[in-house]
Amino acid sequence: xxxxxxxxxxxxxxxxxxxxxxxxxxxxxxxxxxxxxxxxxxxxxxxxxxxxxxxxxxxxxxxxxxxxxxxxxxxxxxxxxxxxxxxxxxxxxxxxxxxxxxxxxxxxxxxxxxxxxxxxxxxxxxxxxxxxxxxxxxxxxxxxxxxxxxxxxxxxxxxxxxxxxxxxxxxxxxxxxxxxxxxxxxxxxxxxxxxxxxxxxxxxxxxxxxxxxxxxxxxxxxxxxxxxxxxxxxxxxxxxxxxxxxxxxxxxxxxxxxxxxxxxxxxxxxxxxxxxxxxxxxxxxxxxxxxxxxxxxxxxxxxxxxxxxxxxxxxxxxxxxxxxxxxxxxxxxxxxxxxxxxxxxxxxxxxxxxxxxxxxxxx
Amino acid sequence: xxxxxxxxxxxxxxxxxxxxxxxxxxxxxxxxxxxxxxxxxxxxxxxxxxxxxxxxxxxxxxxxxxxxxxxxxxxxxxxxxxxxxxxxxxxxxxxxxxxxxxxxxxxxxxxxxxxxxxxxxxxxxxxxxxxxxxxxxxxxxxxxxxxxxxxxxxxxxxxxxx
Ligand SMILES: Cc1cc2nc3c(=O)[nH]c(=O)nc-3n(C[C@H](O)[C@H](O)[C@H](O)COP(=O)(O)OP(=O)(O)OC[C@H]3O[C@@H](n4cnc5c(N)ncnc54)[C@H](O)[C@@H]3O)c2cc1C
Ligand code: SF4
Ligand code: SF4
Numbered sequence: 294x295x296x297x298x299x300x301x302x303x304x305x306x307x308x309x310x311x312x313x314x315x316x317x318x319x320x321x322x323x324x325x326x327x328x329x330x331x332x333x334x335x336x337x338x339x340x341x342x343x344x345x346x347x348x349x350x351x352x353x354x355x356x357x358x359x360x361x362x363x364x365x366x367x368x369x370x371x372x373x374x375x376x377x378x379x380x381x382x383x384x385x386x387x388x389x390x391x392x393x394x395x396x397x398x399x400x401x402x403x404x405x406x407x408x409x410x411x412x413x414x415x416x417x418x419x420x421x422x423x424x425x426x427x428x429x430x431x432x433x434x435x436x437x438x439x440x441x442x443x444x445x446x447x448x449x450x451x452x453x454x455x456x457x458x459x460x461x462x463x464x465x466x467x468x469x470x471x472x473x474x475x476x477x478x479x480x481x482x483x484x485x486x487x488x489x490x491x492x493x494x495x496x497x498x499x500x501x502x503x504x505x506x507x508x509x510x511x512x513x514x515x516x517x518x519x520x521x522x523x524x525x526x527x528x529x530x531x532x533x534x535x536x537x538x539x540x541x542x543x544x545x546x547x548x549x550x551x552x553x554x555x556x557x558x559x560x561x562x563x564x565x566x567x568x569x570x571x572x573x574x575x576x577x578x579x580x581x582x583x584x585x586x587x588x589x590x591x592x593x594x595x596x597x598x599x600x601x602x603x604x605x606x607x608x609x610x611x612x613x614x615x616x617x618x619x620x621x622x623x624x625x626x627x628x629x630x631x632x633x634x635x636x637x638x639x640x641x642x643x644x645x646x647x648x649x650x651x652x653x654x655x656x
Numbered sequence: 657x658x659x660x661x662x663x664x665x666x667x668x669x670x671x672x673x674x675x676x677x678x679x680x681x682x683x684x685x686x687x688x689x690x691x692x693x694x695x696x697x698x699x700x701x702x703x704x705x706x707x708x709x710x711x712x713x714x715x716x717x718x719x720x721x722x723x724x725x726x727x728x729x730x731x732x733x734x735x736x737x738x739x740x741x742x743x744x745x746x747x748x749x750x751x752x753x754x755x756x757x758x759x760x761x762x763x764x765x766x767x768x769x770x771x772x773x774x775x776x777x778x779x780x781x782x783x784x785x786x787x788x789x790x791x792x793x794x795x796x797x798x799x800x801x802x803x804x805x806x807x808x809x810x811x812x813x814x815x816x817x818x
Contacts (some may be wrong), residue, residue, distance in 0.1 A: 485666025637716025
């Protein structure tokens with residue numbers, strides 16, 4: 294069985310950033326990615342990112358992916374990348390099972406960073422399995438990776454940043470986004486994104502959601518209705534809308550099952566998106582030498598995933614006896630960047646979620 | 657003041673005016689930042705070659721433009737990921753805007769287009785005076801548009817007539 298110093302599971306912004314800093318500190322790592330290319334969520338993002346310039350704000354997501362990939366390529370002797378490979382099992386003593394095509398393999402690692410990101414939540418409603426109903430991620434893959442449009446007349450469910458951004462990308466591709474529905478009282482994402490859509494004439498309706506999908510072999514119509522204070526549909530407010538595609542963007546939940554499998558103590562923290570491993574201030578789980586970074590330990594942004602990746606890479610390297618030459622300065626810098634990114638009202642969820650995760654629930 | 661902004665993304669007229677200088681200042685082009693919410697973002701500040709926009713140490717602080725230093729160059733317009741900045745100048749009897757534009761086909765010089773307000777409604781006609789689309793703009797075009805004088809607090813973007 295091959296043994297590696299560090300195995301990083303997931304080649305998104307968090308995993309790639311971790312590999313970079315670990316390599317700078319002198320550590321060898323293997324990055325395992327189930328997709329055929331590395332970059333994670335970033336490769337689907339054609340819009341300019343937010344954040345500060347330190348995390349490549351104003352650069353388009355796909356171009357940030359290229360920057361991170363180039364960083365990794367700069368350390369060919371230190372970083373090995375394995376794509377098209379899924380980690381299917383994590384066992385005590387850091388044994389990892391991989392699925393490559395049809396073939397299962399076993400490797401071992403001294404330390405592991407789990408950076409598997411998050412998966413989309415789906416919404417329960419009648420006929421939600423009709424062809425023409427997609428998650429926002431699938432729509433992005435169709436459009437931005439394969440150049441295929443999901444439909445001509447689309448309704449988006451969910452006004453978080455992802456729902457708003459994907460709606461804008463649909464409009465750019467020439468698709469008519471008829472409306473964006475939001476169950477809550479106010480728009481979930483940044484209002485600057487909502488304003489971009491309003492200017493284009495997109496109807497944004499708060500307190501509304503989809504009740505059922507209508508169609509026999511494919512989607513033709515949806516029934517939408519108003520919601521009351523407890524998010525129950527108000528009878529008699531139903532309206533029908535002709536659509537040929539419906540896009541669901543109602544949030545992400547951390548892909549944390551590998552952490553649970555290896556025995557990390559887990560906690561359900563809705564503010565962080567769902568079930569997450571309990572971590573200490575160094576991003577280490579309750580299983581020694583198993584670290585986490587990025588959306589897998591709390592759904593946030595690429596900006597914070599990058600910094601968390603750097604941070605975890607720095608910590609793992611130190612643990613394995615490769616203290617980074619700039620350890621103290623880097624540590625302080627990454628901590629400041631994370632605090633800064635999370636200090637505003639949109640960071641509140643993460644701030645409170647992390648407190649809750651560490652058992653310091655406050656009022 | 658934030659009610660309609662939070663529900664629909666359309667800022668109220670009072671909110672809009674908080675980001676405009678007095679009209680006499682607008683005889684020169686100035687940047688208007690329609691970014692009213694605390695979000696972790698600061699490319700406007702870091703991209704301005706004249707240091708005319710301040711976000712500050714806490715990147716969640718909304719930007720503030722120093723109208724004395726702003727030259728109206730328009731660089732921040734295509735660097736803002738929220739497409740929340742434009743420049744405007746009152747010139748002769750019209751308004752000259754520089755706005756960001758991310759749709760194809762891009763209009764050409766001299767094209768007459770619909771003038772559109774923040775709710776997406778058509779409010780008149782406007783004329784494209786210049787289109788810049790260089791490598792460093794990273795795929796966001798900058799349109800210089802001539803707009804009727806009375807649309808000062810109304811106009812925000814253009815829409816093709818076809
Ligand atoms: C539409 C949209 C817009 C966004 N806009 C912004 C923005 O403007 N600014 C911003 O900062 N952020 C933005 N984000 C968020 C950002 O993309 C994510 O927060 C970020 O990608 C998380 O990074 P990550 O590395 O944790 O996870 P991911 O990017 O999800 O990467 C995880 C990787 O792990 C791989 N993986 C998972 N499980 C396994 C396994 N078992 N074996 C092997 N590989 C595995 C996945 O294939 C994936 O490549 C946006 C996201 C979306 C969807
Ligand atoms: S228009 Fe030019 S000078 Fe004015 S704030 Fe923007 S970048 Fe700075
Ligand atoms: S770059 Fe745009 S969205 Fe970001 S803070 Fe500045 S004005 Fe707001």
